[in-house]
Amino acid sequence: MGRARKEKAEGRRQKAEDRGQKADIPASRFPLPTSHLDVAVVVGSDSDLPTMARAAAVLEEFGISHEVQILSAHRTPEQLEQYMTFFESYGGRVIIAAAGAAAHLAGKIASLTTLPVIGVPMEGGSLGGLDALLSTVQMPAGVPVLTVAIGKAGATNAALGAIAILALGRPELADRLAAYRKRMASEAVDKNARLQKLGVEQYVAKKSSPG
Ligand code: C2R
Numbered sequence: 001m002g003r004a005r006k007e008k009a010e011g012r013r014q015k016a017e018d019r020g021q022k023a024d025i026p027a028s029r030f031p032l033p034t035s036h037l038d039v040a041v042v043v044g045s046d047s048d049l050p051t052m053a054r055a056a057a058v059l060e061e062f063g064i065s066h067e068v069q070i071l072s073a074h075r076t077p078e079q080l081e082q083y084m085t086f087f088e089s090y091g092g093r094v095i096i097a098a099a100g101a102a103a104h105l106a107g108k109i110a111s112l113t114t115l116p117v118i119g120v121p122m123e124g125g126s127l128g129g130l131d132a133l134l135s136t137v138q139m140p141a142g143v144p145v146l147t148v149a150i151g152k153a154g155a156t157n158a159a160l161g162a163i164a165i166l167a168l169g170r171p172e173l174a175d176r177l178a179a180y181r182k183r184m185a186s187e188a189v190d191k192n193a194r195l196q197k198l199g200v201e202q203y204v205a206k207k208s209s210p211g
Contacts, residue, residue, distance in 0.1 A: 037092050039066040039162050042083075042109065044099035046070055048122050051155050052098045055120070058159035062176055064166065072099070073108035080105075084112040094118065094162040097145075098155065101125050103132040106145040116146060116165055118158045123151035 039059055043052050052068065059066045071080040087095070095113070097106035098120040106119030121132035129150035137147040148154040148161065160177070167173035195203045 036065050037067060037087065037090055038064050038166055039094050039096060039159075040083075040087050040092055041066060041068045041096045041098070042071050042080075042105065043068065043097075044070075044072045044074075044103070044105045044122075048098050048100060051122060051152055052096075052120070054152055054155040055096055055098075055159040058156055059162070062159075062163050062173065064159075064163060071105075073104040074102075077108075080108065081112060084109060088113055088115065094165050096120060096158045096162055098122055098158075099136070100129065100132045101127075103135045106136050106147070107139055107143065110139065110143045110145050116162075117144070118161050119145040119147045120154040120158045121147065121150045 041052055041055055041059070043049060049068070049070075056066065056068055069083060071083055073080055084095075092115065094116050095109055096118045097109050099105035100122030103119070103121055106117055110117040119136035121129050121136045123129040123132075125131065133147070133150050136145055139145045146161065148157045160180075163173055163177060167177055198206065
């Protein structure tokens with residue numbers, strides 16, 4: 001980080017700290033990113049964690065520095081703003097934001113930063129995730145949220161998308177992404193070979209039987 005950027009970041013960090021004190025948030029509950037953090041995975045609720053654990057697993061597999069935080073535009077607006085200030089000042093690069101129902105989380109985060117924000121609409125609720133999809137994807141021009149599919153596929157793709165963004169400046173990551181695709185293709189080819197050998201009935205029976 002250059003000196004000017006560092007000083008600016010320090011100023012922002014101090015302001016956030018002051019705001020944190022004003023808001024009287026206990027220090028132990030104040031969400032501080034670790035240093036050298038590339039990706040933040042922010043979920044609106046702990047009920048989103050089982051799905052978003054997939055995003056964390058992909059980031060882990062690629063060795064990306066990341067952390068997961070439960071923060072909400074609706075329930076913890078002040079902590080969310082403070083966290084974003086910290087995330088930027090620590091040199092964070094990409095935010096993955098996952099929320100269900102009236103999902104304002106990704107949009108709110110996008111309003112607080114010009115860093116890339118990837119929104120993951122969570123499945124479930126009375127509308128099955130359509131509510132979250134529409135409230136995540138339909139951002140007004142000027143404040144983009146890069147929205148992926150609802151649920152598990154979205155969680156995986158959000159992580160891969162974040163890695164693709166980071167890979168623009170890190171060729172070793174681009175190579176690993178290419179290897180990931182190759183592995184996926186070879187698994188599909190193997191499955192097809194097995195299908196041709198066994199036929200549909202046996203293939204499905206073996207796939208659904210444990211072990
Ligand atoms: P609970 O399971 O805690 O009741 O939350 C969460 O992401 C979750 O999917 C139900 C759903 O509410 C979502 N939520 C949001 C926001 N905060 C929480 N959509 C937000 O700020 O947009």
